[in-house]
Amino acid sequence: MDGAGLSVGAVARRLGVAPSTLRTWGRRYGIGPSRHSAGGHRRYDPTDVARLELMNRLILDGAPPEEAARTALATAAADLESALAPPVAMPPEATGPVRGAGGHRLAVSDGTPATRALARAAMAMDMVTIQGLVADALARHGVVGAWQEVLAPVLIGIGERHQATGAIIEVEHLLSGCVLGALTAEIAAADPPLTSRPVLLACAPEEQHSLPVYALAAALAADRIAVRVLGARVPYASLADAIRQLGPAAIFIWSSLPGTGDPVPLAALPGGRPAPRLVVGGPGWAYGRMPAGARAVTNLPDALAEIHAALGHY
Template sequence: MGPKVCALVQGGEQVTGVGWSVGAVARRLGIAPSTLRTWERRYNIEPSRHTEGGHRRYDETDVARLELMNRLILGGVPPEEAARSALAAGPEELAEPPAPSSVVPSGPAWGAGGNRLAVPDPTPATRKLAGAAMKMDPVAMQDLVWESISTVGVARTWQELLTPVLVGIGERQAASGRYVEVEHLLSSCVQSALSAVLAMADPPLTTRPVLLACAADEQHSLPVYALGAGLAEERVGVRVLGARMPYRALGDAIGRLGPAAVFVWSSMAATGDPLPLADLPATRPAHRLIVGGPGWREAGLPAGVRRVHAYQDALQALRSAVGAG
């Protein structure tokens, strides 16, 4: 009599035989079957069972080793080192789930083959955008962003679709030192869509605009475009000055426009020096000066400057400044 038949269930799919097939394991890990074959060929992580017909199958220990290897790679460990660790792991290590404080990103991985991207709290929409980003498909990315904006608006698109995918790419880039090109292409597609929202917005209902800019030398401008597009969608007048705005030029713009509010973004400590904010000109009537982003040193902010910590808080503060919220 042949080996005992076992039934394994993962994600509602039942796999019958003496173990897991290549395809079933690939689906369980969220990777391509060709990736498993590459790992077997290069790193000797291979199935340990065979069917009566000679087909190789992974048992539960084999699958646990592959899951450990996959977690290590997603956490930034080179594949060769991850394979060595998985092969050397004992039963306790294989049974131990990843710690919450681990560098392994939360949520399943999405993407083609070895180009996987972990997205926090994934949804069908973020999975699709992550896949399009990793394939570097600008048409698909633009279509997905526009579909979301037209359905749920800019604010929800930024918070529920774009931010999770951008965070996932940023974490993957920090862990691996790769995917800068993916981040740049996705950022370009997102900025194009947000700029189009600004360009096509209905005439504003407010009399004094909101002025949005990045701090001097700050290159990460997507948050100010997201704020600008969100406000423009609500028919608030906005002017987005973009990245690396010298404080002298920002002061000139304040003097010309007499805005109701000025928002300045800084993503890193190197661009978050609060001292130049004190030299920005006053206006009559007075404008509100609001800063956002993790780069600001809150202790040194001039009196009267408000710091916001979240996109929705920034939207509400700017709405309030123009009397729209």
């Protein structure tokens, strides 16, 4: 770091967070750069950076952002280095159960620091922090790792909580929107595809649970495979039109609910030369009645592998 200090982008890269997250932390919690360049740009000196590193560490260990900022700001400059060296001891209130309005508790099955932090932000309905944590998970673990280790466990925890209480639908909607936005952004930001025939991804008719479809599409896009995502509730007639228009190499269809998982109409989908590989996933399908040739997958890596195989990659 030179005497002029680091830019927002440089500090964001160092911490593995989005530049917008740093700006939000500055605005919301008063933790930011202590100087500006001659041109008026924000510049972070070594103490600013160490404070932000401490805040980031505390969040990853499960502390709510405002509390992490408070602790980082209260740490004397001379103590920052030692605070960063050993594992950070969490304040007692940051290690308690994840709670939301009305005292609702959220059990996240394998509560890692990242899942706990995301669950906390979701229960607090703190949209900016949710977006930052989802973006961080994607940047740190890639699409498959972020989905399996952070996003799906928190979604499943929220689903279980909702089932038990009938509450937190607002939390489910907020988190789903943030995850959908982040996965769509991953698809948009991926390097150009190296394949020509796309993979077509859709939910079964009336099926609104589209996040796994976007997770798979983002993972395929990261592997530079062309995708077309039709999202939620796609009537079979519309899917058939899309198949005829796009001539996909593979089609993935998701069903979460038994009511949307009747496989009989799949047999009537148009073929093509060569015929697209039909891959189905999700707990809703009646797998015993799948048409010949359909491949069922039970997790994201297997779905990815099945589609790579359909494209002749291995």
